[in-house]
Amino acid sequence: MAGAELIGREELAEIQELFSREKVNLYRYGGGNYKTREFEEKFASWMGVKYAHAVSSGTAAIHCALAGAGIGPGDEVITTAWTFIAPVEAVSALGAVPVPVEIDETYHLDPSEIEKAVTSATKAVVAIPMWASPRMDEIAEICRKNGLILIEDAAQALGASYKGRKLGTIGSVGSFSFDAGKTLHTGEGGMIVTDDKDIYDRAAEFSDHGHMHLPGLPRGKDPRRAKGLNLRISEVTSAIGIAQLSKIDMILSKSKENKRKIKDGIGHLGNIVMRPFSDEAGSQGDTLIFRLRDRETALRFEAHLMEHGFGTKILPEALDWHYAGVWGHLLGEIDRYRNVDLESLWPKTGAMLRSSICLNIPVLIDERTIENLISAIISGSEITG
Ligand SMILES: *Cc1c(COP(=O)(O)O)cnc(C)c1O
Numbered sequence: 001m002a003g004a005e006l007i008g009r010e011e012l013a014e015i016q017e018l019f020s021r022e023k024v025n026l027y028r029y030g031g032g033n034y035k036t037r038e039f040e041e042k043f044a045s046w047m048g049v050k051y052a053h054a055v056s057s058g059t060a061a062i063h064c065a066l067a068g069a070g071i072g073p074g075d076e077v078i079t080t081a082w083t084f085i086a087p088v089e090a091v092s093a094l095g096a097v098p099v100p101v102e103i104d105e106t107y108h109l110d111p112s113e114i115e116k117a118v119t120s121a122t123k124a125v126v127a128i129p130m131w132a133s134p135r136m137d138e139i140a141e142i143c144r145k146n147g148l149i150l151i152e153d154a155a156q157a158l159g160a161s162y163k164g165r166k167l168g169t170i171g172s173v174g175s176f177s178f179d180a181g182k183t184l185h186t187g188e189g190g191m192i193v194t195d196d197k198d199i200y201d202r203a204a205e206f207s208d209h210g211h212m213h214l215p216g217l218p219r220g221k222d223p224r225r226a227k228g229l230n231l232r233i234s235e236v237t238s239a240i241g242i243a244q245l246s247k248i249d250m251i252l253s254k255s256k257e258n259k260r261k262i263k264d265g266i267g268h269l270g271n272i273v274m275r276p277f278s279d280e281a282g283s284q285g286d287t288l289i290f291r292l293r294d295r296e297t298a299l300r301f302e303a304h305l306m307e308h309g310f311g312t313k314i315l316p317e318a319l320d321w322h323y324a325g326v327w328g329h330l331l332g333e334i335d336r337y338r339n340v341d342l343e344s345l346w347p348k349t350g351a352m353l354r355s356s357i358c359l360n361i362p363v364l365i366d367e368r369t370i371e372n373l374i375s376a377i378i379s380g381s382e383i384t385g
Helices: 002-006 009-019 035-047 058-068 086-093 111-117 136-146 197-206 235-245 248-266 295-307 347-354 367-384
Strands: 051-055 076-080 097-101 122-127 149-153 173-177 190-194 287-291 356-360
Touching: 002 248, 009 235, 035 051, 035 190, 035 235, 051 058, 051 197, 051 235, 058 086, 058 122, 058 149, 058 173, 058 190, 058 197, 076 086, 076 111, 086 097, 097 111, 111 136, 122 136, 136 149, 190 197, 248 287, 248 367, 295 347, 295 356, 295 367, 347 356
Parallel strands: 076 097, 076 122, 122 149, 149 173
Antiparallel strands: 051 190, 173 190, 287 356
16 A cells, blocks of 8 residues: 555645646646656656656556557567556557466566567567566566567556666666555556657657657647557646655655564464565565465465454455456457467466465554564464464
């Protein structure tokens, strides 16, 4: 939850400041547009990138990132079978073919599976860090060797890093979300980051009906070179984003501290397998994943946690929105997947996800709740052992 827990006076003050102007402008491309520019500049500077472009959601952000990178009809885009559904929707909305592959023990796309999936039609790899980093060196090397564009949908991993590099800045372009479950929350909202001027321009154009934002022209006279949609952010959303961004360092350090305490309290348990990391120090703190013997055990464990007042996050409770094996409604319209038993394509991913528990760790969790959570996990491991 993170940022959503901390919505308060600072966000209101930014909105009031917006409304205190002589002429109130809520439109991103209206006269005096400044909250969105400020949000983008601060975000780019915090990420350490040249360009940031704010849009209406995280789904919009990955859609624009893909369009900006030139993904179009017929292109194959390799990604992971465990992700939120949005990046797969965005690939398919562009007429491209999503190619999810199996995850490895870190719960991220397995580099050897990427290699197996590359064909002459493959154009890009979308890495989707789930609160931690995929094996980015190996993935980047495969992309380099095969001439593929590396894209990161880092919606779940704002502030996480790999070998000292912030996730979202390793590939050619990265995207973020500010929905209620993400590190920062603005109601709805998303961001694209890149160092590549051409990708930035094209992504920004896609988010605004193709308007090329050339200086000195009135909006109605903007030229176009590619189609787009309206995926724009509003000034009110950006105002909230500025206040949220000022809280990010606190959010990241506090949630890491919380997670450390919980891991220390349960690390000795023999029958739960903690998720391994490619770079644990760089991982996010607001989510904890571990694995049990099988699906049956995970479901009993979930019920036990519920009895003690703790819900799960995604696994197992929202698996259907995060596992490609059950997305017949989306993949079924693509030739490659028509009449195919999807579950049979990613058996390892399905088995791993169904035997896993994923927990949300609030920023504002207090010591007593941490202790209660630790004892609920310990007693859960006893009854399911
Ligand atoms: C949440 C999420 C999105 C979509 O973000 P919205 O702001 O909800 O549209 C995209 N990709 C991933 C990996 C996500 O977790």
